[in-house]
Amino acid sequence: MISVLDHGYVELEDSMASDLSVVNAARVSFNNHHLKMEEGDDKLIRFLMKNKHGTPFEHNAFRFRIKAPLFVFREWQRHRWSSFNEWSGRYSELKPEFYIPVPKNVRTQTGKPGAYTFEPTRADVAEAFIWRLEKQSNLAFGEYEDAINGGIAKELARLFLPLNIYSEMFWTVNARALMNFLSLRNADTAMFEIREYAEAIEEYFDNEMPVTAQAFVANGRIAP
Amino acid sequence: MISVLDHGYVELEDSMASDLSVVNAARVSFNNHHLKMEEGDDKLIRFLMKNKHGTPFEHNAFRFRIKAPLFVFREWQRHRWSSFNEWSGRYSELKPEFYIPVPKNVRTQTGKPGAYTFEPTRADVAEAFIWRLEKQSNLAFGEYEDAINGGIAKELARLFLPLNIYSEMFWTVNARALMNFLSLRNADTAMFEIREYAEAIEEYFDNEMPVTAQAFVANGRIAP
Amino acid sequence: MISVLDHGYVELEDSMASDLSVVNAARVSFNNHHLKMEEGDDKLIRFLMKNKHGTPFEHNAFRFRIKAPLFVFREWQRHRWSSFNEWSGRYSELKPEFYIPVPKNVRTQTGKPGAYTFEPTRADVAEAFIWRLEKQSNLAFGEYEDAINGGIAKELARLFLPLNIYSEMFWTVNARALMNFLSLRNADTAMFEIREYAEAIEEYFDNEMPVTAQAFVANGRIAP
Amino acid sequence: MISVLDHGYVELEDSMASDLSVVNAARVSFNNHHLKMEEGDDKLIRFLMKNKHGTPFEHNAFRFRIKAPLFVFREWQRHRWSSFNEWSGRYSELKPEFYIPVPKNVRTQTGKPGAYTFEPTRADVAEAFIWRLEKQSNLAFGEYEDAINGGIAKELARLFLPLNIYSEMFWTVNARALMNFLSLRNADTAMFEIREYAEAIEEYFDNEMPVTAQAFVANGRIAP
Numbered sequence: 001m002i003s004v005l006d007h008g009y010v011e012l013e014d015s016m017a018s019d020l021s022v023v024n025a026a027r028v029s030f031n032n033h034h035l036k037m038e039e040g041d042d043k044l045i046r047f048l049m050k051n052k053h054g055t056p057f058e059h060n061a062f063r064f065r066i067k068a069p070l071f072v073f074r075e076w077q078r079h080r081w082s083s084f085n086e087w088s089g090r091y092s093e094l095k096p097e098f099y100i101p102v103p104k105n106v107r108t109q110t111g112k113p114g115a116y117t118f119e120p121t122r123a124d125v126a127e128a129f130i131w132r133l134e135k136q137s138n139l140a141f142g143e144y145e146d147a148i149n150g151g152i153a154k155e156l157a158r159l160f161l162p163l164n165i166y167s168e169m170f171w172t173v174n175a176r177a178l179m180n181f182l183s184l185r186n187a188d189t190a191m192f193e194i195r196e197y198a199e200a201i202e203e204y205f206d207n208e209m210p211v212t213a214q215a216f217v218a219n220g221r222i223a224p
Numbered sequence: 225m226i227s228v229l230d231h232g233y234v235e236l237e238d239s240m241a242s243d244l245s246v247v248n249a250a251r252v253s254f255n256n257h258h259l260k261m262e263e264g265d266d267k268l269i270r271f272l273m274k275n276k277h278g279t280p281f282e283h284n285a286f287r288f289r290i291k292a293p294l295f296v297f298r299e300w301q302r303h304r305w306s307s308f309n310e311w312s313g314r315y316s317e318l319k320p321e322f323y324i325p326v327p328k329n330v331r332t333q334t335g336k337p338g339a340y341t342f343e344p345t346r347a348d349v350a351e352a353f354i355w356r357l358e359k360q361s362n363l364a365f366g367e368y369e370d371a372i373n374g375g376i377a378k379e380l381a382r383l384f385l386p387l388n389i390y391s392e393m394f395w396t397v398n399a400r401a402l403m404n405f406l407s408l409r410n411a412d413t414a415m416f417e418i419r420e421y422a423e424a425i426e427e428y429f430d431n432e433m434p435v436t437a438q439a440f441v442a443n444g445r446i447a448p
Numbered sequence: 449m450i451s452v453l454d455h456g457y458v459e460l461e462d463s464m465a466s467d468l469s470v471v472n473a474a475r476v477s478f479n480n481h482h483l484k485m486e487e488g489d490d491k492l493i494r495f496l497m498k499n500k501h502g503t504p505f506e507h508n509a510f511r512f513r514i515k516a517p518l519f520v521f522r523e524w525q526r527h528r529w530s531s532f533n534e535w536s537g538r539y540s541e542l543k544p545e546f547y548i549p550v551p552k553n554v555r556t557q558t559g560k561p562g563a564y565t566f567e568p569t570r571a572d573v574a575e576a577f578i579w580r581l582e583k584q585s586n587l588a589f590g591e592y593e594d595a596i597n598g599g600i601a602k603e604l605a606r607l608f609l610p611l612n613i614y615s616e617m618f619w620t621v622n623a624r625a626l627m628n629f630l631s632l633r634n635a636d637t638a639m640f641e642i643r644e645y646a647e648a649i650e651e652y653f654d655n656e657m658p659v660t661a662q663a664f665v666a667n668g669r670i671a672p
Numbered sequence: 673m674i675s676v677l678d679h680g681y682v683e684l685e686d687s688m689a690s691d692l693s694v695v696n697a698a699r700v701s702f703n704n705h706h707l708k709m710e711e712g713d714d715k716l717i718r719f720l721m722k723n724k725h726g727t728p729f730e731h732n733a734f735r736f737r738i739k740a741p742l743f744v745f746r747e748w749q750r751h752r753w754s755s756f757n758e759w760s761g762r763y764s765e766l767k768p769e770f771y772i773p774v775p776k777n778v779r780t781q782t783g784k785p786g787a788y789t790f791e792p793t794r795a796d797v798a799e800a801f802i803w804r805l806e807k808q809s810n811l812a813f814g815e816y817e818d819a820i821n822g823g824i825a826k827e828l829a830r831l832f833l834p835l836n837i838y839s840e841m842f843w844t845v846n847a848r849a850l851m852n853f854l855s856l857r858n859a860d861t862a863m864f865e866i867r868e869y870a871e872a873i874e875e876y877f878d879n880e881m882p883v884t885a886q887a888f889v890a891n892g893r894i895a896p
Contacts, residue, residue, distance in 0.1 A: 061509035285733035
């Protein structure tokens with residue numbers, strides 16, 4: 001398990017992944033099967049990556065358990081070639097856990113459309129933001145609890161809850177779709193918070209399929 | 225444009241849809257092409273629907289413009305075989321528009337897992353909920369505005385915002401995926417608010433592809 | 449490895465599959481995680497299957513290696529929510545292996561559109577068909593080899609080859625898409641030859657996820 | 673309708689496509705809607721293309737009717753993010769139309785794995801190939817007809833048929849998936865015959881969405 005942000009994490013629950021699966025999927029084209037990685041196989045993976053032969057990277061799977069704030073899940077769940085199951089706010093009560101950034105991650109936006117950059121705010125601005133976000137999050141959760149205790153359905157009571165509340169999900173994805181995720185989310189243009197998660201995902205990916213992950217990075221994180 | 229809930233709507237911006245496209249897609253199997261719906265074509269559509277021949281229903285497209293609260297979009301965007309573009313809270317400032325249910329739609333949940341039902345709460349409970357939800361929504365938006373005015377990046381300021389704030393999106397979908405959406409969202413088990421949207425979607429669908437829509441309803445809203 | 453038809457097979461190369469993954473994906477909704485199947489879990493799986501809650505069945509993967517004739521692969525590769533890599537006839541020479549049905553599987557078609565049935569032909573008709581199919585297959589392969597030996601590119605030489613020649617592929621799929629495949633291919637309306645493969649696939653599925661597979665069969669092989 | 677190869681064609685049956693749809697889908701992010709293309713919109717499309725913002729290119733649809741040989745359809749139908757319906761060889765009798773290349777397109781393969789190139793064969797080799805392919809195609813079709821006339825089911829009789837026989841299909845696709853198709857099939861590494869089809873597809877695309885198509889070409893035909 002890799003901790004992310006203040007209360008979140010990424011955990012690889014199970015996987016069916018290896019560099020060898022890429023090589024064998026590619027070599028089925030030549031009816032040629034290996035039992036382990038052999039000389040030339042690293043080169044083949046780099047060739048496939050560079051030339052955008054994507055399908056051999058699909059014959060594997062990673063199942064992650066992830067805890068993250070809703071505004072992060074909102075971006076994450078737009079990745080359609082993968083599978084999601086999330087904690088249901090309709091039928092289950094959420095917990096009072098909210099993402100509150102540390103001061104150095106409270107930022108301001110500069111630049112113009114298409115080329116925004118972010119930089120830390122002044123320390124006092126950061127502190128005020130953190131203080132007010134904590135207060136408002138607690139207030140919102142209080143309203144949520146009161147509503148439930150007063151007999152309001154959970155699915156309606158959650159309307160009080162802000163986008164920084166934490167939730168949990170299962171995410172199952174193959175290496176090709178995972179690289180697409182990384183190309184967009186472990187990137188300079190990505191929002192800081194989802195990038196923290198993408199880095200954790202990439203760490204697991206690199207551990208399970210090191211040759212593939214390195215070829216991906218060498219290729220400028222452009223997914224095949 | 226069809227108004228939905230207090231501030232939302234569904235609008236069919238453009239479409240490429242007809243019952244004839246279903247018939248011709250199915251009849252390409254027999255190399256048989258019609259210029260208009262003919263005798264027997266209604267029956268063919270009902271046959272395809274009932275026997276789960278799904279692909280002939282895919283050769284069409286609907287592009288909708290939708291305004292709905294975030295908790296509705298969260299469910300909607302889990303439908304992966306379709307296309308989404310949504311208003312970006314990272315780069316654009318959201319408006320102070322929040323979904324506040326009318327009293328008769330403030331509900332309590334009864335029953336047990338797998339068989340929940342919902343019914344209206346007592347009038348005073350509903351009124352108190354509405355009053356507090358309005359107040360809390362305004363409070364949250366005030367914090368959001370203060371943060372932006374104080375120099376906090378919009379992508380962070382939005383952490384204050386609750387799930388009942390409105391957003392807008394484009395949704396493009398073919399009739400098969402649209403029927404899958406309706407089978408899950410224009411259903412007794414669906415959340416009231418997304419069902420209101422699903423009814424509007426079904427109205428447009430019925431208008432563009434009446435024979436298909438009626439066959440779908442006659443089939444118990446089970447998507448092919 | 450399960451032998452199918454005269455030269456084909458299905459082999460499960462690797463998998464990440466269990467009934468438990470279904471239960472845990474469903475229970476993430478309630479933030480409830482099990483380490484092994486417990487009382488009530490079978491019932492939950494049957495509930496999900498019957499009520500078409502499909503996503504919990506996606507958090508797993510099966511990687512198959514399959515050898516089948518081209519007319520079987522043509523149907524198989526229309527299943528889009530899965531991954532394929534096939535032996536390349538552009539760059540690799542195919543082998544002289546052809547599907548030739550045994551006499552009892554040579555059939556005639558009766559009935560009318562939408563309700564065809566098949567039954568064995570007379571013995572002499574079957575024998576003549578087999579004899580001519582063998583002869584024609586060999587003739588075609590002879591032309592293919594001559595073309596390659598004469599310097600014609602493999603990608604063009606293969607134009608001689610008939611639809612009953614064997615090829616090989618990798619197929620990776622999750623249980624939900626696999627059940628969709630079975631609902632269409634392990635069915636009375638399916639072509640006999642692909643049904644033989646579907647039965648082999650179902651055997652592996654039943655072995656890896658027995659509770660899910662039995663719930664699927666009990667549900668009339670209707671995929672969730 | 674654009675004729676392709678000796679008996680094939682591509683025809684755009686219907687579409688819901690415009691450059692404006694890209695711009696408006698992108699600008700929904702900024703809650704900004706145009707009624708026609710305005711100054712700066714071309715630049716926005718080029719920006720989206722270059723920076724791989726793919727989703728705004730999905731809110732449109734093209735429905736094509738295509739006639740091509742089976743070995744071309746085999747490659748085409750691997751493109752999963754689109755919809756297919758093809759003439760059924762199980763229930764309908766195919767016609768005796770076969771792709772026979774003209775002499776200059778009869779080619780030999782040179783180079784080595786990963787870097788193959790093709791060049792025309794000697795004239796006499798080409799002529800012999802053509803003559804034998806024609807003869808073998810006719811022979812195969814004769815067997816097919818004899819089998820059907822003798823009572824063999826069409827689905828089995830088609831086992832005689834070679835990969836160069838023509839079939840027809842409907843293909844419905846959005847601009848993003850269409851560009852992915854073009855990036856792989858209107859490319860130097862693509863097989864000559866499918867590239868001919870890809871060029872016809874690109875012509876229709878360029879006609880319907882000229883700014884997008886030009887931005888795609890300017891971007892080296894790399895799909896966003």
